[in-house]
Amino acid sequence: MDSSRQHDTPLVARHRARPWLLAVSFALIAAVTVVDVLSPPEVHLGPFLVAAPALTASFAGARTTALVGAVAVAAQVGVAVARTSLTDLNHTYQIIALVLISAMVTFFAHLREQHESKVSRLRSIAQAAQGAVLRPLPRRAGPLTIASVYLAAEEEANMGGDLYAAARTASGTRLLIGDARGKGLDAISEASLVMGAFRVSAGRAARLPELVASLEAGVGSAQDSGGTDEPDAAASTAREEAFVTALVLDVPDDEPVVHVANCGHPPPLVLRDGHVVVLDSAAPSPPLGLTALLSPEILVETFPFRVGDVLLLYTDGVIEARDRSRAFYPLQERVAAWAGEEPQTLLRQLSGDLRGYVGGHLGDDAALVAIERRAPGTGGPEADRGQIMAGP
Secondary structure (H helix, E strand, O other): OOOEEEOOOOHHHHHHOOHHHHHHHHHHHHHHHHHHHHOOOOOOOHHHHHHHHHHHHOOOOHHHHHHHHHHHHHHHHHHHHHHOOOOOHHHHHHHHHHHHHHHHHHHHHHHHHHHHHHHHHHHHHHHHHHHHHOOOOOOEEOOEEEEEEEEOOOOOOOOEEEEEEEEEOOOEEEEEEEEEEEEHHHHHHHHHHHHHHHHHHOOOOOOHHHHHHHHHHHHHHHHHOOOOOHHHHHHHHHHHOOOEEEEEEEEEOOOOEEEEEEEOOOOOEEEEOOEEEEOOOOOOEOOEOOHHHHOOOOOOEEEEOOOOOEEEEEOHHHHOOEOOOOOEOOHHHHHHHHOOOOHHHHHHHHHHHHHHHOOOOOOOOEEEEEEEEOOOOOOOOOOOOOOOEEEO
């Protein structure tokens, strides 16, 4: 599941994918018609026919609803002919009422269809905007094998600001994973600023603190451009409160270590010899957007990262996912079961387990990146690409 993305199917498509519900509507018409014809003269079941177009309007479009309404009216006419005649006052009123109600529910089905189409377009726009910012990670970078996965939340047209990136330098690979505050296009905008700063500075900054400072400047530029116009006061306040949690890592090609600058992000995990090691920071820095204000010194810590080790990066959408009992997803316990797997298999197993844990409905977007250090000379043909790539 390398560099993959999982999303909902559009709402309109979901409705069209339920033909058995349409069969229920027609079966209802048939049942009411037969029972009404066979009932005693003083019993009239025709009003129950209105349930068929009303039911159809809840899952189908206007044309299908109108079709079911027309069939229901035709059935009511047949009942009138079979029991008395079309000129019978009772049946005449039933037919008129059924025509009016069918027309009403058809109109409401049309309105609902328009709304769902609009939501689907908005979601497509959000996905396109996010896809323009986030590009696939390389599968190989020097001695590293990389896999990534992006799990979208089950919320209509509501995309998150999760991000990750990788860049080759002269001596190693630099990696970034982050999560912009909030959701939607504002979060994507914040993520795009961080990604832009990373693309420009990842290969230029000599040290990680310099790279973090460049990312901080990218978030700060959005706050400074908020303006002072009174109508935009709320938007400006939101920009001023914007921040991005991030991990910035530097993995040298010729040293079995990883250098980590943690800016308010969940700590990475290392899977080693069947065990899970948490790379906790002694003094994590504040999130990007707050770093310059609260902590001018960026702490960079060094941890062992040997051949065969797998480094797991993730966003808070993973560890804050809840099951039906509202218990958080136990990432460290679950990931230990796949400690010996290669990155792609690890993320495939982990993402499937996460979906199952929450019942298939994530409350927030989640991103995962797994990096394995291989022995020198086993990087493959993609190992020497010198371009910056971002994902998912």
